[in-house]
Amino acid sequence: MFSRAYRLAVSLPPVLWVGMFLLVPYALLFCYSFWTVSAQQAIVHSWMLDNYRQLVRVNIYWQTLLRSMWIAARVMVFSLLLAFPLAYFLSFHATRRKDLFYQLAIIPLWVSYLVRAYAWKTILGSDGVLNTLLQYAHLTTHPLAFLLYSPFAVVLTLTHIYTPFTFLPVYSALERIPRNLVEASHDLGASQWQTFWRVIFPLSLPGVLAGATFAFVLALGDFLAPLLLGGPSGIMISNIVVSLFGAAYNWPLGSAISFCMLLLVLTLLFFSEKLEKRWSVQ
Amino acid sequence: MATTLEPTIAQPAKPTSGALLTLRNIAKSFGQKPVLRDISLSVAEGEFLTILGESGSGKTTLLRIIAGFERADTGELLMAGARLDQLPAYRRPVNTVFQHYALFPHLSVFENVAYGLKVARLTKTEIVSRVEEALSMVKMAAYAASKPGNISGGQQQRVALARALVNRPRLLLLDEPLSALDANLRRQMQMELKSLQREVGISFIFVTHDQEEAMVMSDRIALLRFGQLEQIAAPREIYSQPATTYTAQFIGLTNLLRGEVKGGMARCNSLVWPTEFPDGAVVFSLRPENIRVAGVTEGDGMVTFRGRIQNRVFHGPTEIWQIQCMDGSVLSMRGGVREEAAHDLDFEFSPQDAIPVRDSTS
Numbered sequence: 001m002f003s004r005a006y007r008l009a010v011s012l013p014p015v016l017w018v019g020m021f022l023l024v025p026y027a028l029l030f031c032y033s034f035w036t037v038s039a040q041q042a043i044v045h046s047w048m049l050d051n052y053r054q055l056v057r058v059n060i061y062w063q064t065l066l067r068s069m070w071i072a073a074r075v076m077v078f079s080l081l082l083a084f085p086l087a088y089f090l091s092f093h094a095t096r097r098k099d100l101f102y103q104l105a106i107i108p109l110w111v112s113y114l115v116r117a118y119a120w121k122t123i124l125g126s127d128g129v130l131n132t133l134l135q136y137a138h139l140t141t142h143p144l145a146f147l148l149y150s151p152f153a154v155v156l157t158l159t160h161i162y163t164p165f166t167f168l169p170v171y172s173a174l175e176r177i178p179r180n181l182v183e184a185s186h187d188l189g190a191s192q193w194q195t196f197w198r199v200i201f202p203l204s205l206p207g208v209l210a211g212a213t214f215a216f217v218l219a220l221g222d223f224l225a226p227l228l229l230g231g232p233s234g235i236m237i238s239n240i241v242v243s244l245f246g247a248a249y250n251w252p253l254g255s256a257i258s259f260c261m262l263l264l265v266l267t268l269l270f271f272s273e274k275l276e277k278r279w280s281v282q
Numbered sequence: 283m284a285t286t287l288e289p290t291i292a293q294p295a296k297p298t299s300g301a302l303l304t305l306r307n308i309a310k311s312f313g314q315k316p317v318l319r320d321i322s323l324s325v326a327e328g329e330f331l332t333i334l335g336e337s338g339s340g341k342t343t344l345l346r347i348i349a350g351f352e353r354a355d356t357g358e359l360l361m362a363g364a365r366l367d368q369l370p371a372y373r374r375p376v377n378t379v380f381q382h383y384a385l386f387p388h389l390s391v392f393e394n395v396a397y398g399l400k401v402a403r404l405t406k407t408e409i410v411s412r413v414e415e416a417l418s419m420v421k422m423a424a425y426a427a428s429k430p431g432n433i434s435g436g437q438q439q440r441v442a443l444a445r446a447l448v449n450r451p452r453l454l455l456l457d458e459p460l461s462a463l464d465a466n467l468r469r470q471m472q473m474e475l476k477s478l479q480r481e482v483g484i485s486f487i488f489v490t491h492d493q494e495e496a497m498v499m500s501d502r503i504a505l506l507r508f509g510q511l512e513q514i515a516a517p518r519e520i521y522s523q524p525a526t527t528y529t530a531q532f533i534g535l536t537n538l539l540r541g542e543v544k545g546g547m548a549r550c551n552s553l554v555w556p557t558e559f560p561d562g563a564v565v566f567s568l569r570p571e572n573i574r575v576a577g578v579t580e581g582d583g584m585v586t587f588r589g590r591i592q593n594r595v596f597h598g599p600t601e602i603w604q605i606q607c608m609d610g611s612v613l614s615m616r617g618g619v620r621e622e623a624a625h626d627l628d629f630e631f632s633p634q635d636a637i638p639v640r641d642s643t644s
Contacts, residue, residue, distance in 0.1 A: 178382075178384065180380050180382065180384040181384055181386060181387075183349075183351050183371070183378075183380070183384065184378070184380060184384040184385075184386070185386075185397070186350070186351075186370070186371040186372045187349060187350075187351075187371055187372070187376075187377055187378045187446075188372075188377065188397050188398035188401060188445070188446075188449065189372050189373075189398050189401045189402055189449065190372055190397070190398075190401045191372055194401055198397070198401075199386060202388050203387070203388055279388075
């Protein structure tokens with residue numbers, strides 16, 4: 001069909017791109033994860049599993065990883081709880097203002113991530129909007145400390161930031177459900193509620209899964225929100241990686257953590273894709 | 283227009299007390315556009331009624347109003363004397379076979395058919411026995427475990443039918459269920475559907491745009507046009523006694539003879555015959571099969587005319603001959619395939635076969 005020269009010309013740029021900017025860095029990362037840093041702060045090109053051993057032995061690493069997963073899981077659940085009803089309402093009940101609502105739902109994506117994180121900082125801080133309001137209403141006498149610099153602040157901010165990413169796949173899954181299936185369900189005697197649980201929800205599962213995967217994976221690797229709002233108790237695994245590559249100057253250990261994260265995420269994506277294929281009907 | 287023609291013109295079927303379903307003065311508009319105007323008809327217990335019409339005639343909207351997916355602006359629906367229009371779709375003792383089947387893609391054939399029974403909370407043993415019975419009735423028992431995506435269109439059609447009938451509705455609505463099938467399968471399904479309907483004894487309302495399908499299957503045909511009931515009658519009657527020019531042309535082939543009656547004589551171009559209709563402009567419908575080549579023996583009271591065969595269109599068992607009459611008008615006649623015919627011939631028809639129809643061309 002197409003000439004060899006044409007196919008080469010079309011496929012070469014993406015292949016080069018993927019090679020240069022993805023495969024080569026990953027390979028470098030993989031190599032680094034076996035190397036060590038000498039007492040003189042020089043990289044020693046030795047092939048050892050010391051870094052990986054350290055990950056298991058030193059509590060802070062795997063504990064932070066577990067905490068990051070726990071934060072990501074909460075973000076995932078809350079984004080779904082927010083995104084699903086919104087997507088359902090938009091897809092099935094917002095007849096006239098559908099486009100407007102849709103734009104409103106995804107408009108936060110147009111605002112810089114940093115701005116949104118800072119916005120929460122001003123809301124949650126001890127002199128922030130929320131605390132001032134609570135004190136003004138005499139609900140508290142002192143500013144509530146747990147609002148900012150806590151896992152709570154991280155979960156809240158990340159949920160706000162990643163809900164549109166959960167909303168989009170859920171919404172498109174709901175939009176793909178043929179409306180005559182809903183009519184058929186009513187026709188066969190099922191009420192609104194029964195129709196939702198027996199037809200709409202099962203058919204939306206691939207989108208729910210995709211949305212959940214987005215929220216979990218993006219939240220898991222996030223480092224800005226914990227940096228700005230997390231405080232000492234809200235540190236996530238990426239913050240450790242950042243400091244290892246920066247001030248601590250331990251690229252090999254940082255690489256080992258990154259590589260573990262990469263494997264974790266790839267495994268998650270693999271199973272999520274498998275499940276999604278099984279749930280989506282031909 | 284002759285006033286005496288009125289009795290043969292489409293009458294809203296009287297809502298009889300024994301009727302299963304009665305529609306009274308149903309009207310519906312979408313925005314400014316009226317899609318149904320003042321529809322009144324009734325369906326008897328065990329009747330096969332076909333709603334026939336072109337696309338845009340409102341036939342699907344009418345079906346959706348009966349099913350409960352749309353709400354009529356005015357008018358009422360009665361089932362066995364009780365109001366149906368105030369019930370939501372899921373409370374109506376009515377089931378639908380959708381145009382594109384609308385099978386649940388995430389459920390197996392068995393689960394699809396069991397859906398209505400599960401929702402009605404029947405016992406497991408009863409569900410199993412009724413689903414199996416329904417599936418074997420439509421010859422799909424072997425596919426119980428298949429997903430709808432893995433069976434053919436004809437098979438999906440049967441499953442959709444089983445899924446509706448398993449609930450034992452009092453009335454089954456079918457929205458062009460055969461339109462997606464190819465011609466052979468379609469003819470076969472027409473026969474099966476008809477015998478199935480006789481077997482289960484449930485009233486069917488069948489929507490189609492195919493007049494042949496309507497004639498083959500129905501007890502009565504309701505012809506819709508621009509959201510209005512043009513005529514409602516048994517297939518033989520609607521074919522042989524069309525009330526309007528539209529009906530005559532939509533159902534089967536016909537010749538429309540426009541002319542006038544004066545002093546007991548009908549005159550259409552050069553054709554003249556005695557008639558009992560009062561004076562005035564008139565249109566007659568004359569079916570092609572009622573014209574024939576004039577025999578050696580003069581038929582009693584036949585109208586004869588001379589014409590020339592312009593064209594013979596092969597239709598399998600018969601041909602349609604285009605005859606140009608001496609006055610220039612062209613008539614269609616159904617002729618034999620083997621018949622040898624000279625170019626100029628005498629033709630004839632019986633005046634009884636020229637049916638006066640109301641002019642409904644617009």
